[in-house]
Amino acid sequence: xxxxxxxxxxxxxxxxxxxxxxxxxxxxxxxxxxxxxxxxxxxxxxxxxxxxxxxxxxxxxxxxxxxxxxxxxxxxxxxxxxxxxxxxxxxxxxxxxxxxxxxxxxxxxxxxxxxxxxxxxxxxxxxxxxxxxxxxxxxxxxxxxxxxxxxxxxxxxxxxxxxxxxxxxxxxxxxxxxxxxxxxxxxxxxxxxxxxxxxxxxxxxxxxxxxxxxxxxxxxxxxxxxxxxxxxxxxxxxxxxxxxxxxxxxxxxxxxxxxxxxxxxxxxxxxxxxxxxxxxxxxxxxxxxxxxxxxxxxxxxxxxxxxxxxxxxxxxxxxxxxxxxxxxxxxxxxxxxxxxxxxxxxxxxxxxxxxxxxxxxxxxxxxxxxxxxxxxxx
Ligand SMILES: *Cc1c(COP(=O)(O)O)cnc(C)c1O
Numbered sequence: 001x002x003x004x005x006x007x008x009x010x011x012x013x014x015x016x017x018x019x020x021x022x023x024x025x026x027x028x029x030x031x032x033x034x035x036x037x038x039x040x041x042x043x044x045x046x047x048x049x050x051x052x053x054x055x056x057x058x059x060x061x062x063x064x065x066x067x068x069x070x071x072x073x074x075x076x077x078x079x080x081x082x083x084x085x086x087x088x089x090x091x092x093x094x095x096x097x098x099x100x101x102x103x104x105x106x107x108x109x110x111x112x113x114x115x116x117x118x119x120x121x122x123x124x125x126x127x128x129x130x131x132x133x134x135x136x137x138x139x140x141x142x143x144x145x146x147x148x149x150x151x152x153x154x155x156x157x158x159x160x161x162x163x164x165x166x167x168x169x170x171x172x173x174x175x176x177x178x179x180x181x182x183x184x185x186x187x188x189x190x191x192x193x194x195x196x197x198x199x200x201x202x203x204x205x206x207x208x209x210x211x212x213x214x215x216x217x218x219x220x221x222x223x224x225x226x227x228x229x230x231x232x233x234x235x236x237x238x239x240x241x242x243x244x245x246x247x248x249x250x251x252x253x254x255x256x257x258x259x260x261x262x263x264x265x266x267x268x269x270x271x272x273x274x275x276x277x278x279x280x281x282x283x284x285x286x287x288x289x290x291x292x293x294x295x296x297x298x299x300x301x302x303x304x305x306x307x308x309x310x311x312x313x314x315x316x317x318x319x320x321x322x323x324x325x326x327x328x329x330x331x332x333x334x335x336x337x338x339x340x341x342x343x344x345x346x347x348x349x350x351x352x353x354x355x356x357x358x359x360x361x362x363x364x365x366x367x368x369x370x371x372x373x374x375x376x377x378x
Contacts, residue, residue, distance in 0.1 A: 072097060
């Protein structure tokens, strides 16, 4: 083994320090203009991002949880309407349905950890109104299969693409398939700002009209209140920060894909692990690796071993799928997800990692299973 190093799961100061000079200039510029709420930087960011993903409209929202909630309201979800989602997601996905007045219906995921279209179809009832796939870990679900189900049963699709900015299925960006798609700019997300932030994508003029009012107290462009709304705007300062971050976003994604390829090369031979699909392993998928989520034998022991070696890991969502939080009262039985959650573990995946960090993490994993280093660093 190489000497111990510290590899934290996520390096929060890096979000600021990696662009410090430019960010300081941005703070000064925005501050001196007094441009805080719904100003030019937000508009510029929305237009740039729309072009980047090929969406007709992008609307900055305070965070992705609100973005999902408002998108569901704009779609018309109301009391008694069921919305199907994968239980392997953040509780925010289900909370958005709850606060829109609907009933969240969790279903199983499949081998790639994304929503299982077979489980979706099995969960449809006369009250089902929408499917909300989570484009988990930076990979986009099989949207052909989900669209076919939605068309057959007359359902809407609203994507939780919080983890998938720039991820593609058959060349089309996550968040642009359904009526709306939502992105998070939480600091640890692939495009992170210095606080909370999110947005909605939509190609639908009527959705745009409603969302513009929903995020701003229900007011139209003349200031007249047309409906009940919320205060859920993306801060102009965060938008200005995101304009800085967007300049190097393609490089950030390229680096994440390199790290994923290195994990694959260093760990791909271990039968004790199931790794995510490697970059470019399937022509339909372009993955951006928000997370590197593996499934591992003796997961808890492996996590403790890595901790002892200075390697930070996380259990997704604190170790529970949404239907497993007993306080929320779900009654669904999801055997695949239950089994998966005994094995899932997220290894460090972020742009502050060096190749040496990644090889060190892999050597620590290999030493746990008592197999030699591939890097010859033993
Ligand atoms: C991060 C995340 C959210 C919530 O995003 P916020 O911007 O923090 O509200 C929702 N869904 C998924 C899948 C996420 O990863």
